[in-house]
Amino acid sequence: MSQAKIPHDLLIKIVKEKHELIPKIMKEKGIDCWLIFARETSVNPDPIMNQVIGGDVVWKSSFVFAFEGEKFTKSAIVGDFDALAEERKGIWDVVIPYKEGISAPMKELFQRIKPSKIALNYSEDDVVSDGLSHGMFLKLISILSDKKDLFISAAPLIQAIRGRKTKTELELVTKACELTEEINHKMTKLIKTGMNETEIQNLFHDEMDKRNVVEAWQRVSCPAIDAGPDKEYGHVGPLPNSKTKKGHILHNDFGVKFSGYCSDLQRIWFFGSEDEIPEELTHAFKTVHGAITKAAECIKPGVTGFSVDKVARDYVKSQGYEEYAHALGHQLGTNAHDGGLLLGPLWERYGDIPKGIVEEGNIFTLELYVKTKNYGMVSLEEDIVVTKDGCRFLVPRCDKFITIEDT
Amino acid sequence: MSQAKIPHDLLIKIVKEKHELIPKIMKEKGIDCWLIFARETSVNPDPIMNQVIGGDVVWKSSFVFAFEGEKFTKSAIVGDFDALAEERKGIWDVVIPYKEGISAPMKELFQRIKPSKIALNYSEDDVVSDGLSHGMFLKLISILSDKKDLFISAAPLIQAIRGRKTKTELELVTKACELTEEINHKMTKLIKTGMNETEIQNLFHDEMDKRNVVEAWQRVSCPAIDAGPDKEYGHVGPLPNSKTKKGHILHNDFGVKFSGYCSDLQRIWFFGSEDEIPEELTHAFKTVHGAITKAAECIKPGVTGFSVDKVARDYVKSQGYEEYAHALGHQLGTNAHDGGLLLGPLWERYGDIPKGIVEEGNIFTLELYVKTKNYGMVSLEEDIVVTKDGCRFLVPRCDKFITIEDT
Numbered sequence: 168m169s170q171a172k173i174p175h176d177l178l179i180k181i182v183k184e185k186h187e188l189i190p191k192i193m194k195e196k197g198i199d200c201w202l203i204f205a206r207e208t209s210v211n212p213d214p215i216m217n218q219v220i221g222g223d224v225v226w227k228s229s230f231v232f233a234f235e236g237e238k239f240t241k242s243a244i245v246g247d248f249d250a251l252a253e254e255r256k257g258i259w260d261v262v263i264p265y266k267e268g269i270s271a272p273m274k275e276l277f278q279r280i281k282p283s284k285i286a287l288n289y290s291e292d293d294v295v296s297d298g299l300s301h302g303m304f305l306k307l308i309s310i311l312s313d314k315k316d317l318f319i320s321a322a323p324l325i326q327a328i329r330g331r332k333t334k335t336e337l338e339l340v341t342k343a344c345e346l347t348e349e350i351n352h353k354m355t356k357l358i359k360t361g362m363n364e365t366e367i368q369n370l371f372h373d374e375m376d377k378r379n380v381v382e383a384w385q386r387v388s389c390p391a392i393d394a395g396p397d398k399e400y401g402h403v404g405p406l407p408n409s410k411t412k413k414g415h416i417l418h419n420d421f422g423v424k425f426s427g428y429c430s431d432l433q434r435i436w437f438f439g440s441e442d443e444i445p446e447e448l449t450h451a452f453k454t455v456h457g458a459i460t461k462a463a464e465c466i467k468p469g470v471t472g473f474s475v476d477k478v479a480r481d482y483v484k485s486q487g488y489e490e491y492a493h494a495l496g497h498q499l500g501t502n503a504h505d506g507g508l509l510l511g512p513l514w515e516r517y518g519d520i521p522k523g524i525v526e527e528g529n530i531f532t533l534e535l536y537v538k539t540k541n542y543g544m545v546s547l548e549e550d551i552v553v554t555k556d557g558c559r560f561l562v563p564r565c566d567k568f569i570t571i572e573d574t
Numbered sequence: 575m576s577q578a579k580i581p582h583d584l585l586i587k588i589v590k591e592k593h594e595l596i597p598k599i600m601k602e603k604g605i606d607c608w609l610i611f612a613r614e615t616s617v618n619p620d621p622i623m624n625q626v627i628g629g630d631v632v633w634k635s636s637f638v639f640a641f642e643g644e645k646f647t648k649s650a651i652v653g654d655f656d657a658l659a660e661e662r663k664g665i666w667d668v669v670i671p672y673k674e675g676i677s678a679p680m681k682e683l684f685q686r687i688k689p690s691k692i693a694l695n696y697s698e699d700d701v702v703s704d705g706l707s708h709g710m711f712l713k714l715i716s717i718l719s720d721k722k723d724l725f726i727s728a729a730p731l732i733q734a735i736r737g738r739k740t741k742t743e744l745e746l747v748t749k750a751c752e753l754t755e756e757i758n759h760k761m762t763k764l765i766k767t768g769m770n771e772t773e774i775q776n777l778f779h780d781e782m783d784k785r786n787v788v789e790a791w792q793r794v795s796c797p798a799i800d801a802g803p804d805k806e807y808g809h810v811g812p813l814p815n816s817k818t819k820k821g822h823i824l825h826n827d828f829g830v831k832f833s834g835y836c837s838d839l840q841r842i843w844f845f846g847s848e849d850e851i852p853e854e855l856t857h858a859f860k861t862v863h864g865a866i867t868k869a870a871e872c873i874k875p876g877v878t879g880f881s882v883d884k885v886a887r888d889y890v891k892s893q894g895y896e897e898y899a900h901a902l903g904h905q906l907g908t909n910a911h912d913g914g915l916l917l918g919p920l921w922e923r924y925g926d927i928p929k930g931i932v933e934e935g936n937i938f939t940l941e942l943y944v945k946t947k948n949y950g951m952v953s954l955e956e957d958i959v960v961t962k963d964g965c966r967f968l969v970p971r972c973d974k975f976i977t978i979e980d981t
Contacts, residue, residue, distance in 0.1 A: 301706045
C-alpha cells in the first residue's frame with residue numbers, strides 16, 4: 168500500500184485529537200455554532216474536512232458543532248448511504264440520515280439549537296478556511312433563509328484547529344521531513360556533473376517510488392530542480408537543456424507526502440570542492456542561512472507573522488541583496504501550503520493573513536532566496552515547529568553547500 | 575511511476591482538445607466571457623481546472639476566455655512564480671504575471687474586453703461547476719465591484735466542456751474499466767467461501783497495487799465489499815464479521831483511477847453452482863439486468879436525464895420491487911462522480927440537474943439495486959458512452975451471477 172495516504176484508523180485518531188480541541192477553541196473565539204456544509208467532497212473538497220470529519224461525503228451534508236447553553240453537541244446530517252460510515256467513526260453525538268432532501272432535518276436542528284451566530288467555512292484571505300463553495304453558500308441561504316444574518320466566517324476557528332498540530336500530526340510531518348532528507352542525501356551520491364534537470368528529477372522520482380511516498384505538490388515541479396545560473400525559481404518543471412556544470416550550483420525545492428502529511432525543504436549543491444566555492448556564493452549562502460537563523464531566533468508563540476518575516480527581510484537587505492518576492496514561511500501539514508497564518512510581508516497579495524499570531528504547535532517553513540550576479544539564485548528552506556518559548560527544526564539544517572566532487 | 579495520475583504531456587493534450595471546444599460551446603450557450611478565479615488549487619481545487627488549465631496554481635489567478643467582438647482571446651493572470659509554467663503550456667494568448675497583487679491587471683483586462691456577462695464557476699446543484707469558493711467570490715466582488723451585476727453561473731458551459739469527453743478521455747476511462755474487470759476476473763479465482771469482507775478487500779487492494787492503479791474513491795470503501803444478506807450497501811468499509819457463505823451472494827462496487835480517469839462498476843458473485851441459484855435471486859438479477867437494458871435502449875443524445883431514470887425505475891416497480899433510493903446514473907471522468915447531468919429522479923436532493931439533456935460523448939454509469947427478502951440486495955453497475963444515436967457499453971456487461979464453486 169502506498170504510504171502517501173493516511174490509513175483510516177490513523178486519520179480517525181487525528182480527528183479525535185482535533186475534536187478535543189474544537190469546543191475549547193470555539194469558546195476561545197466566541198463561536199457558539201460551527202456548520203460545515205459540504206457535498207461530493209472527493210470532487211470538490213473542503214480543506215478542513217479531513218481533519219475534523221475524517222473522510223469524504225457524497226450527498227449534501229451538514230456537520231454541526233454547537234453549544235446549547237453549556238452543553239456541547241456534535242451532529243451529522245448526511246444522505247442515508249453515508250450514514251453508516253459516520254456512525255462507525257464514533258465521533259458524533261447524533262447521525263441524522265435523510266433520503267430525499269436535507270432541508271427539513273437542517274431546519275429542525277437549527278430551530279432547536281438557536282445559535283447566536285453560525286460560523287461557515289469562507290474566507291477571502293485564507294484558502295484552508297474557504298472550503299464552502301459559492302453555490303453551496305447560495306443553497307444555504309435558501310435553506311436557512313431566516314438565519315442568513317447570523318452567518319460569520321469560521322476562519323479564526325479553522326486556522327487554530329488546523330494550525331495547532333496534534334502529537335500524531337507532528338510525528339507524521341517529521342517523518343516526511345526525514346524521508347525527504349534521506350532522499351536528498353542519497354542524491355548527493357547519484358547526481359553527476361553534466362546531468363540535466365530532467366535526468367535529476369527522474370532520479371528523485373525513482374527514490375520516491377522505492378519508498379512508496381508521493382510528491383507534496385504537483386509532480387511536474389516536485390522536486391523543482393534548478394541547475395546553473397540562468398533559471399528563475401518557481402513552479403515549473405525541469406528544462407531538459409539546463410545542465411549541471413563544474414563550478415555551478417544545483418538547487419531543489421522538494422517535499423514528500425507521508426501518510427497524508429507533507430514536508431517542504433530546499434537544499435543546494437555545489438559542483439566542486441569546498442575550496443572552490445567562490446566568495447560571491449559563500450556570501451549569498453551565509454546571508455540566506457543567517458536570515459533563517461534570525462527568524463528562528465525571534466519566532467515564538469504570541470508574535471505576529473509579519474514581524475518574523477521582517478527580521479529576515481531586513482537582514483537580507485542589510486547584506487546588500489534585493490528582498491525575496493514571497494513570504495518567508497507558510498504552514499505545513501496535510502498540504503505543503505497548509506494555509507492559516509503566513510510569515511509574510513503586508514502586501515495586497517497576502518491580505519490580513521500575516522497579521523495573525525504565531526501559536527505553539529504551528530509548523531512553518533522558513534525559506535528565502537537571494538540573487539547573485541554570476542551564479543543565479545541561492546535559496547534554502549527549513550521546517551520548524553513552534554514550541555512553548557521558541558522553535559525547533561524538524562530535521563538538521565543545511566549549514567553549507569553540499570559538494571559534488573566527481574570531476 | 576504510479577499510473578493513477580495523468581502524465582503531464584497527456585494532460586496538456588486533453589487541455590488542448592478541450593480548448594478546441596470552449597469557444598464553440600461558449601457561442602452555443604451565449605456566453606461571451608468566462609472567468610476562472612482560483613488560488614492554491616492543490617489545497618482547494620476547482621474541479622474544472624485540470625481539464626482546462628492543466629495543473630495547479632499557487633497565487634490568486636484569473637483565467638479569462640472572452641470574445642472581443644468576433645476575436646476570441648485567452649488570457650492568464652498569475653503570480654510571477656506561476657507564470658513560466660503557464661507560458662510553457664502553450665495554451666494562452668497572453669500570460670500576465672504580477673508580483674504584489676492581482677487587482678490592477680484584472681481591472682485593466684476587464685476594462686478592455688468589456689464583457690456583457692461574466693460567467694463564474696458556481697452552481698447550487700452541480701458540484702463540478704461549483705469550484706469558486708465563497709471567499710473568492712467576495713474577493714471578486716471587491717476587485718470588480720463595478721462589474722458584479724454581470725456575474726452569471728458558468729454551469730451550462732462547464733457541464734458541456736466536462737461532459738463531452740474527448741477521444742483521449744474516452745480511451746482512458748475505457749482502460750480504467752478494463753483494468754477493473756481484469757481485477758474482478760482475477761478475484762473469481764482468489765475469493766474462497768468463508769472469507770470475510772476485510773480479507774476480500776485486501777485481495778483487491780493487492781491487485782490494484784500490483785497494477786499501480788489507485789482507488790477511484792476513498793480506499794476504505796473502494797471496493798465496497800458486501801457479503802451475505804444482512805448488509806445495506808453504501809459508502810462504508812468492510813465489516814470484519816461479515817463472511818461469505820455457501821448459498822449466499824457477494825457484491826462489490828469498485829472503480830480504479832488510471833492516468834487520472836475513473837471506472838465505476840458493480841459485480842455480483844454467488845457461492846455455489848449455477849443450478850443452486852434460488853429463483854428469488856434469479857428474478858432479482860433479471861430485474862436489475864433488465865432495467866439496465868431498458869435504460870441503455872432509450873438513452874441517446876437529446877433525451878432528458880430523468881426520462882432515462884424513469885424507464886428503469888418503472889420497470890423495477892413493475893416487477894414488484896421497491897424503487898432504488900438513488901439516481902440510475904452519474905457521469906464518469908476524472909472523478910467517479912463526475913458531476914453534470916444525472917440520470918436521476920426529480921427529488922429535492924438532485925435539484926434541477928436531472929432535467930438536463932444527454933449529449934454525445936457523455937459517459938454514464940447505469941446502476942441500481944433491488945432488495946430480496948432472504949438474500950439482501952442485488953445490484954449491478956455498468957459504464958456506457960453515449961454515441962450518435964444510442965450508447966455503447968465500455969466493457970462487456972455482467973450477464974449473470976459469477977459463481978464461486980470451491981465447496
